[in-house]
C-alpha cells in the first residue's frame with residue numbers, strides 16, 4: 001500500500017512557502033499596525049469549547065463536521081474547526097477583559113473540518129484570524145472590514161469584493177426564523193433533505209443552500225435584511241457609512257447568512273471570482289453573545305477569518321509575479337577528496353556569517369561541479385583542488401558573468417559579502 005496524505009489534506013512544498021509566508025506577513029503588518037497582538041492557541045480544545053459556541057443542538061454539532069475524539073484519559077477533545085471559540089476561551093482564561101478595550105487579537109494556523117473536499121475546501125486548511133473584543137459600536141465592525149480588505153490588498157489582490165449584510169439581533173432572528181417556518185413548512189417536500197433538516201433546526205441556514213431546488217423555493221422570500229428592526233438596521237447603515245468614508249468598496253448583500261450560528265448584526269464576506277464554487281476568501285461578523293456563552297463576562301466582539309489556501313489560489317489568478325525562491329550566494333565544489341571536508345567547513349563558516357551556501361558532498365570534476373552549482377541557482381561557485389589548497393585559496397567564479405578569480409579562504413566572506421544580495 002502506498003502511503004499518501006489523508007484525503008482533504010495537502011503538503012505545502014518548499015516552492016509554495018514564500019507566497020504563504022508573504023500572506024501571513026502581510027496580515028501581521030496590517031493587523032499589527034492597528035494594534036492587534038498575535039495569539040496562538042492549541043490545535044485541540046475540550047470539545048465543549050466548540051460545542052457551546054455552536055449551540056445546544058447535537059445535530060448542529062454534527063453539522064459543523066468536527067474532528068472529535070477521546071484521549072487516553074477519556075477526555076473528549078476536538079481539533080479546532082475555527083479560531084474564534086478557542087481564542088475566546090483563552091481570552092476568558094487569561095482575564096484579558098481587564099485590558100483596554102477593544103482587545104485586538106490575531107492568529108494564524110491550521111483548522112480541521114470533516115467536509116467534502118473540493119477546490120478550495122479541505123479537511124485541514126489554514127486561516128489568518130482577527131478578533132476585536134469589547135466594543136459594540138459599528139466603528140469596530142467597519143474597522144474590522146477595512147482591515148480584512150486591506151490585508152488582502154497587501155497580499156497583492158486587487159479584485160476581491162466585500163459583501164456586507166446583517167443577521168440582525170437575536171429578536172430579529174427569532175422573528176425571521178418564525179417567518180421562514182411559516183413560509184416553508186407547507187412546501188417542505190420541495191426542499192432538499194439537508195434544507196428540510198435545517199428548517200427544523202435553524203431555518204436561517206436554508207438560505208445558505210446552493211441547491212437549485214431550494215433556490216427555486218426560497219427565491220421570492222424576504223431576506224433577513226428586509227426584516228431588520230430599527231437598531232440592527234441603523235447599526236448596519238453606520239457600518240456602511242464608515243466604509244464609504246474610507247473608500248472601502250463593498251456591496252450590500254441582503255441574503256448574507258454566515259455558516260456559524262453565533263453571529264448577530266453585522267455579517268460580511270469577501271469573495272473572489274475565478275477560484276471555483278468556494279469563492280469566499282474570508283468572512284466574519286459580530287458575535288456579541290459568545291463570550292458570555294463560554295462562561296466569560298458579557299462582552300461584545302467582532303472579527304473575521306480568511307482562508308490562506310483560497311488567497312493563494314486567488315493570487316495565482318491575478319498572475320502576480322510570485323516571489324522568486326531565494327538563491328544561494330555560493331556553491332562550494334571540492335575537486336579532490338581532501339577538499340570535501342574543506343568545502344563543508346567553509347560552507348558552514350560562511351553560513352554562520354549569514355550567507356546562503358550549499359556544497360557538493362563528493363569530489364567533482366570542474367565541469368560537473370559547475371553544472372551542479374548552476375542547478376542550485378547559486379550566484380557564485382568556489383572550487384578547490386590540490387593547487388588551490390597549496391595556496392590556501394579557492395577559485396571563485398561568478399556564474400552570471402563567468403568571471404573567475406582566486407580568493408583566499410579568509411577573503412571569501414568579503415568577496416561574497418559585497419556581491420551577496422541584500423536580505
Ligand code: HAM
Pocket residue numbers: 081082083084113115120121122123124125126127129130131259260280281282283284285287302303304305306307308309310
Ligand atoms: P468561516 O466563514 O467558517 O468563518 O471561515 C472563514 C474562511 O476560512 C472562509 O471564507 C474560507 O476562506 C476558509 N475556509 C473555511 N472552511 C474551509 C475549508 N474547509 N477549506 C479551506 N478553506 C476554508 C470562521 O471560521 C469564523 N471563525 C470567522 C470569524 C472570526 N468570525 C468572527 N471572528
